[in-house]
Each structure stands twice: as C-alpha cells, then as structure tokens.
Amino acid sequence: MTTAPSTTTDEAPQPAAPAPSRSSWAPLRPLILRLHFYAGVLVAPFLLVAAVTGLLYAGAFPAEKLVYAHEMTVPAGERKLPISEQVAAARKAHPEGTVSAVRPSPEADATTRVMLTGVPGVGEGHTLAVFVDPYTAKVRGSLEQYGSTGALPLRTWIDEFHRDLHLGETGRLYSELAASWLWVLSAGGLGLWFSRRRALRRVRGTTGRRRTLGLHGTVGVWAAIGFFFLSATGLTWSAYAGATIDELRTSLGQATPSVSAAAGGEHAGHGSAAGQAGDAAHGVGLDKVLSAARAEGLGDPLEIVPPADANSAYVVKQVQRSWPTKQDAVAIDPADGQVTDVVRFADHPVLAKLTRWGIDLHTGVLFGLANQIALMLLALSLILLIVWGYRMWWQRGRGSAFGRPVPRGAWQHVPPQILVPLLAGIAVLGYFLPLFGIPLAAFLAVDILLGEIAHRRGKRSYGAPAG
Numbered sequence: 001m002t003t004a005p006s007t008t009t010d011e012a013p014q015p016a017a018p019a020p021s022r023s024s025w026a027p028l029r030p031l032i033l034r035l036h037f038y039a040g041v042l043v044a045p046f047l048l049v050a051a052v053t054g055l056l057y058a059g060a061f062p063a064e065k066l067v068y069a070h071e072m073t074v075p076a077g078e079r080k081l082p083i084s085e086q087v088a089a090a091r092k093a094h095p096e097g098t099v100s101a102v103r104p105s106p107e108a109d110a111t112t113r114v115m116l117t118g119v120p121g122v123g124e125g126h127t128l129a130v131f132v133d134p135y136t137a138k139v140r141g142s143l144e145q146y147g148s149t150g151a152l153p154l155r156t157w158i159d160e161f162h163r164d165l166h167l168g169e170t171g172r173l174y175s176e177l178a179a180s181w182l183w184v185l186s187a188g189g190l191g192l193w194f195s196r197r198r199a200l201r202r203v204r205g206t207t208g209r210r211r212t213l214g215l216h217g218t219v220g221v222w223a224a225i226g227f228f229f230l231s232a233t234g235l236t237w238s239a240y241a242g243a244t245i246d247e248l249r250t251s252l253g254q255a256t257p258s259v260s261a262a263a264g265g266e267h268a269g270h271g272s273a274a275g276q277a278g279d280a281a282h283g284v285g286l287d288k289v290l291s292a293a294r295a296e297g298l299g300d301p302l303e304i305v306p307p308a309d310a311n312s313a314y315v316v317k318q319v320q321r322s323w324p325t326k327q328d329a330v331a332i333d334p335a336d337g338q339v340t341d342v343v344r345f346a347d348h349p350v351l352a353k354l355t356r357w358g359i360d361l362h363t364g365v366l367f368g369l370a371n372q373i374a375l376m377l378l379a380l381s382l383i384l385l386i387v388w389g390y391r392m393w394w395q396r397g398r399g400s401a402f403g404r405p406v407p408r409g410a411w412q413h414v415p416p417q418i419l420v421p422l423l424a425g426i427a428v429l430g431y432f433l434p435l436f437g438i439p440l441a442a443f444l445a446v447d448i449l450l451g452e453i454a455h456r457r458g459k460r461s462y463g464a465p466a467g
Contacts, residue, residue, distance in 0.1 A: 031413075031414055032191055048382075050174075051380075055375075055380065058373075058375040061155065062372070064152055068154075071141040077134075086104075087114050087132075088137075094130050099280035127145050128145070131143070149321065172239045173239065186220070209392055215384075234362060237359065241432065249355070258329070260340070261331055283336075289332050290304065293316035296339055303319045304316050317329035321360045322365055328343065426440070
C-alpha cells in the first residue's frame with residue numbers, strides 16, 4: 001500500500017490497445033499502477049524513516065514512565081501541601097530562571113512540576129521541570145521538558161527525531177513529504193487491490209512474487225484507514241500544508257479559541273506588586289488562584305501560568321489530552337482573585353475539536369496505552385509494506401537485477417473526459433499540498449524527458465514496455 005507493488009505479467013500494460021470496456025477504471029488502472037510504483041520506490045525511504053521513528057515514539061510514553069519513575073512518582077500521603085509551599089521549595093533548590101508554569105500533582109502518587117524558563121543550559125523553547133513531592137515539598141529532581149504534553153528528555157529526543165530528524169525546520173520537510181504521499185499511495189493501492197481478480201488476491205497456497213504481492217495487498221487493505229488518518233493528522237501541523245490548514249480554519253471561524261490573559265478591573269496593573277520577579281507569587285497568590293479555578297469546575301490535570309507582566313492575569317487551564325478531553329481554561333485577576341474570562345472546550349468550534357482529537361490520537365495520548373499499541377501496529381504494518389514492495393521489485397527482475405519499471409504511455413489510453421478533471425484535481429491538491437505537487441511535477445518532467453530521449457534513440461515507443 002505504501003510502496004509500489006511491481007506488476008505481474010497479467011497486470012502490466014500490454015503494447016496492444018486494451019479491449020473496449022464500459023468501466024472508467026480500466027484505462028485508469030495502468031496509470032495508477034505506474035504512479036503507485038514510482039511513488040513507492042522514491043517516497044518509501046522517507047516513509048520508512050517516519051514509520052521507524054513513529055514506532056519508537058509510540059513506545060516512548062511507557063518507557064518515559066519507567067525511566068523517570070523517581071522524578072514523576074511519590075508514595076501517596078495523607079495531605080498535600082499548599083501549592084505555594086511546593087513552588088517555594090522548587091525555587092529554593094533552583095533560584096535561576098523564571099517560573100513559567102506550575103502543574104499541581106494530578107494524582108495521589110504524582111509529583112508537582114514547576115517549570116522554569118531562562119535557565120542556563122536549557123534549550124530554546126524548552127523548560128526546566130522541577131519535580132516536587134506534594135506531601136513533603138522535597139525536590140525529587142529536575143529534567144528538561146518540551147511541549148504541551150510535558151515530554152521529558154527521552155521522549156523529546158524521539159519526538160524531534162520523528163518530526164525533523166534533529167535538523168530543524170529543514171528536516172520537517174521529510175515528514176511533510178511522507179504525510180503528503182502516504183494517503184496517495186494508500187488510495188492507489190486500494191484501487192489496484194480491489195480491481196484484481198479474486199483468485200489473484202489470495203495469499204494462502206501461493207509462492208514467490210505472487211505471495212509477496214498478496215501479503216503486501218492484504219496488509220495494506222487492512223491498514224489503509226489508519227494510513228489515511230496518519231496522513232491527514234500529520235499534515236495539520238506540518239510546515240506548509242499545516243499553515244494552509246490553519247488559514248482555512250481561521251477564515252471559516254474554526255480557529256482554536258484562547259482565554260484572554262488581560263487583567264480586568266480598576267486594579268489592573270497593580271496585581272504583581274506582592275510578588276518578586278520569577279517566583280510566581282503575584283497578587284492573591286497561587287493558592288487562591290487554584291481555588292478560584294477549582295470553583296469554576298476545572299479539575300486535574302491543571303497548569304497554572306503566572307501573569308506575564310503587571311497588566312496580565314493568571315491563566316489556569318486543563319491539560320488532559322486523554323479521553324474525555326479536558327481543555328477548559330480561565331483567566332484570574334491577580335489583584336482580587338476574580339475570574340475575568342472563561343473558555344470551555346465544549347464551546348470550541350467543530351474543526352478545532354477535531355484537530356485537537358486528531359493530533360492527540362496521532363501522538364498516542366487520546367486513548368492511552370491502547371492508542372499507543374495501535375500506532376505501533378500501524379508503524380509495523382508500514383515497515384512490512386515497504387519491505388514487501390521492494391522485494392516485489394526485486395522479484396520482477398531478471399536474475400540478480402532489480403525489477404523492470406512499469407511501462408510508460410499509460411496516460412494516452414485515458415479518455416479526455418477522465419484525464420482533464422483528474423489533472424485539474426491533482427493541480428488543486430498540489431497547490432494545497434506543495435510537497436505532493438512539487439515532487440509529482442518533478443517526476444513527470446524527468447519521466448517525460450527520459451521517455452523522449454529513449455524515443456529519439458529508437459529504443460522504444462510510447463505504450464510499449466520499457467527496459
């Protein structure tokens with residue numbers, strides 16, 4: 001489904017014109033077969049990297065809990081200390097930097113995290129998470145943290161490897177390329193599989209290349225829905241297609257709303273007088289702010305963000321990405337502890353909710369361990385499909401040589417009433433998905449050039465098998 005299943009003899013386009021058929025699929029099949037073959041051969045290496053790193057990332061969640069168990073967990077006690085005392089203990093152990101957020105212990109055996117920014121040695125965009133025992137205020141350690149899911153060093157390293165190969169913005173192109181083509185290869189593979197005669201789709205009792213093709217197709221069919229989902233959700237936060245999707249959502253009024261952090265009332269601008277820079281003790285303080293958020297119905301897990309300046313409010317937001325999703329947020333005036341703004345996840349636009357759920361399902365947090373196991377199975381399926389795809393190419397060759405390519409000229413047999421709308425649709429997709437459109441245009445240009453050279457040298461004619 002993800003690599004080009006090189007054809008058997010009965011699949012390959014023949015020199016003679018095909019027999020007339022009422023089916024619109026008949027002239028399209030050779031064209032899709034050729035696209036599936038070459039796209040699979042050329043894009044498969046990028047998909048293989050994405051699958052392997054995605055497999056590692058799905059397994060990073062349980063691994064993280066084991067590796068950092070000392071920092072993340074504590075023996076359950078009888079009574080948790082006020083959050084202000086826990087933050088004070090963290091600041092005493094780590095006076096450097098500024099408190100950017102606090103995540104109170106969400107469970108009886110979980111530590112409180114105090115996040116610090118501006119700490120020397122901590123990477124840009126990362127924070128230093130200080131883990132505090134909520135019952136004793138003892139600091140159990142500190143680790144660099146990244147992202148809204150609170151990824152610690154192990155998961156952060158794997159996450160960045162999966163996203164950009166640790167190459168920064170340039171590296172993100174690989175993952176967007178993989179996501180842009182995964183659905184194309186899946187759709188083409190589905191069409192090719194279901195258009196084959198039932199007898200040729202069997203796996204049991206077959207050998208050689210036909211068995212490889214049967215395994216490739218069967219696994220691809222079962223995994224196709226998962227591949228479509230991974231492709232669509234992966235594109236939502238990609239560099240180019242993701243920006244287009246965000247613009248579209250905004251234009252439709254479907255952007256994700258955020259709580260206003262502007263402090264209100266006549267006391268605005270004076271709320272931070274009681275606190276010192278970086279200690280998070282602004283105005284009424286963390287304990288009253290947490291109580292006010294609880295009164296608004298915000299349950300664990302929570303994150304408290306101190307005011308950014310004298311004119312800002314505290315922001316308290318739920319950070320549960322698992323099901324049921326908890327993403328309510330409130331703003332609280334540091335001067336008097338009054339709630340100044342509320343945003344409920346239930347009131348988010350439909351596309352904002354779907355985007356949130358899609359990303360969380362893609363990253364393995366929406367349904368916890370079951371979600372992560374499903375992602376690992378999809379990644380393994382993709383790896384197997386790529387291996388089988390290349391094996392079919394080898395098996396189609398002569399002797400020890402790699403297999404022959406699928407013949408050129410299939411597009412000449414497609415009726416104009418099908419070909420023209422198809423090309424128009426591909427052009428539109430290429431505009432919105434540049435890492436689908438640009439590689440496809442480059443492939444077509446090179447393919448036409450090579451075909452013209454071969455034609456002028458008299459080695460072949462269009463519509464006849466090449467090489």
